[in-house]
Amino acid sequence: MRTVASKYEQSVGAWVIAGGILLSVWFSSPALAQVPRIQGQGTSASGQGNAFAAQADDPSALYYNPAGMTQLRGVQLMAGGLLTGGTTSFTSTSGANATGDRDGSLAWPAPAHLFITANLGDLGATSLSGLTLGIGLTSPFGSVSRYQENGPQRFKATFSAMPLISIKPTMAYQVTPDLSLGLGMDIYTFSDMLGEGHFEKQFISTGAVPVFGSAGQRAELYGKGTAVGYNVSLLYTALRNSEGKPIANIGLVYRNQVALPLNGGILANGVKTSDASATFVLPQVFTGAIAIWPTRTAEREWKLELDVDYVGWKSVRNLDIYLGNGSVVPQPQNWRSTYSVMIGTEYRWLKMDSLPEWEMAVRAGYTNSPTQIPDLTFDPTIPSADVHIPAVGFGLVCKEGGTIFGMRCGDFGVGPIKPKAVGLDVSYQASIYEQRTVSCGCALAAAVNGLYRTTYHTGGISFRVNF
Numbered sequence: 001m002r003t004v005a006s007k008y009e010q011s012v013g014a015w016v017i018a019g020g021i022l023l024s025v026w027f028s029s030p031a032l033a034q035v036p037r038i039q040g041q042g043t044s045a046s047g048q049g050n051a052f053a054a055q056a057d058d059p060s061a062l063y064y065n066p067a068g069m070t071q072l073r074g075v076q077l078m079a080g081g082l083l084t085g086g087t088t089s090f091t092s093t094s095g096a097n098a099t100g101d102r103d104g105s106l107a108w109p110a111p112a113h114l115f116i117t118a119n120l121g122d123l124g125a126t127s128l129s130g131l132t133l134g135i136g137l138t139s140p141f142g143s144v145s146r147y148q149e150n151g152p153q154r155f156k157a158t159f160s161a162m163p164l165i166s167i168k169p170t171m172a173y174q175v176t177p178d179l180s181l182g183l184g185m186d187i188y189t190f191s192d193m194l195g196e197g198h199f200e201k202q203f204i205s206t207g208a209v210p211v212f213g214s215a216g217q218r219a220e221l222y223g224k225g226t227a228v229g230y231n232v233s234l235l236y237t238a239l240r241n242s243e244g245k246p247i248a249n250i251g252l253v254y255r256n257q258v259a260l261p262l263n264g265g266i267l268a269n270g271v272k273t274s275d276a277s278a279t280f281v282l283p284q285v286f287t288g289a290i291a292i293w294p295t296r297t298a299e300r301e302w303k304l305e306l307d308v309d310y311v312g313w314k315s316v317r318n319l320d321i322y323l324g325n326g327s328v329v330p331q332p333q334n335w336r337s338t339y340s341v342m343i344g345t346e347y348r349w350l351k352m353d354s355l356p357e358w359e360m361a362v363r364a365g366y367t368n369s370p371t372q373i374p375d376l377t378f379d380p381t382i383p384s385a386d387v388h389i390p391a392v393g394f395g396l397v398c399k400e401g402g403t404i405f406g407m408r409c410g411d412f413g414v415g416p417i418k419p420k421a422v423g424l425d426v427s428y429q430a431s432i433y434e435q436r437t438v439s440c441g442c443a444l445a446a447a448v449n450g451l452y453r454t455t456y457h458t459g460g461i462s463f464r465v466n467f
């Protein structure tokens with residue numbers, strides 16, 4: 001079996017975690033994706049098509065499979081972001097055209113993530129050996145979309161944003177050398193430092209619902225709230241090689257369903273016409289994953305992984321709007337649950353003659369995710385369709401004895417706090433949506449029906465520091 005690393009010489013966890021919480025205020029921002037579920041929460045994982053729950057060997061394990069945090073030594077920090085852009089082209093059945101973007105060519109502030117983990121045994125807490133604590137901040141659900149206000153879709157949507165963040169206090173415990181369990185909270189909330197700090201949707205009123213104003217006026221629905229969920233996870237090593245390294249892992253993760261209240265109001269041409277509230281149900285998610293290493297030696301590693309997500313979108317039955325006078329504006333949704341399939345691979349060089357004390361990795365992957373929104377309740381601001389996402393990635397790690405520009409990587413840091421390693425990961429994903437023809441037979445069919453073409457491009461970068 002693999003031996004446990006020597007005890008940490010200096011306790012650096014407290015100030016690192018405190019600093020990370022402060023940094024998280026900047027690092028979180030509205031995220032962009034196909035539907036309100038965002039998958040790219042770590043650049044190494046993104047480069048592998050998000051097939052990472054059975055590997056889970058960097059701080060983004062806190063999101064992908066918290067049980068994997070027990071593999072991380074000492075205190076580790078990861079922070080990163082995404083440059084995301086793309087368009088949705090809509091051609092209505094009448095031949096009119098509209099183009100939606102991500103509220104600009106690129107999302108800004110850039111969607112980002114922050115993770116910090118601390119292995120208590122490595123920090124000298126021998127009585128808590130096997131226990132790893134972590135905290136993360138992500139944008140797990142949300143979308144942002146903007147269309148021109150004179151397009152055919154204007155009566156349905158011109159702008160939508162949901163800058164929801166998740167604060168993730170998490171723990172993991174190594175029950176046996178081959179089995180680790182994870183348990184965490186997901187605190188979903190909004191921040192006034194991110195955009196408008198609330199969910200909002202804008203459209204042009206038809207005049208049919210008085211609270212949205214007269215025909216032609218700009219209407220806006222907004223609201224925010226906080227909800228708490230939980231996640232449980234498992235990482236099991238089914239097979240090891242002669243050196244004790246895992247060569248077959250199984251990962252399981254469950255995230256529960258959470259009802260998120262949205263309390264706010266309705267504006268017509270900027271004037272509030274009513275208080276309003278609604279509830280958005282964040283779906284339960286089951287993840288099963290298996291990873292194998294056909295090659296795993298002291299010099300190199302090659303991993304293959306398959307992950308499958310079940311996302312319980314059927315819980316989104318409606319987004320009915322409850323007005324201040326007690327009346328209700330029905331908003332049926334009737335979404336359907338989906339399965340997403342992710343496959344990924346990573347090849348690592350652990351020892352290179354040309355770069356002593358450095359590691360290098362190349363990655364590739366693919367995600368397939370079907371749409372969860374039926375034609376009857378389709379919304380142009382969520383241009384949902386079956387999507388194919390090829391991905392590639394690259395990573396470098398400089399251990400403390402390595403050098404960069406003539407300086408030892410182990411000399412970076414502040415005062416006595418020096419890193420064991422520093423790393424950089426980059427990734428690229430192309431979200432290629434299948435063309436979708438919508439024919440809803442609904443009240444606003446002219447604003448929805450037609451052909452949709454959507455493509456996103458996402459470049460990611462993450463920095464890692466191991467103390």
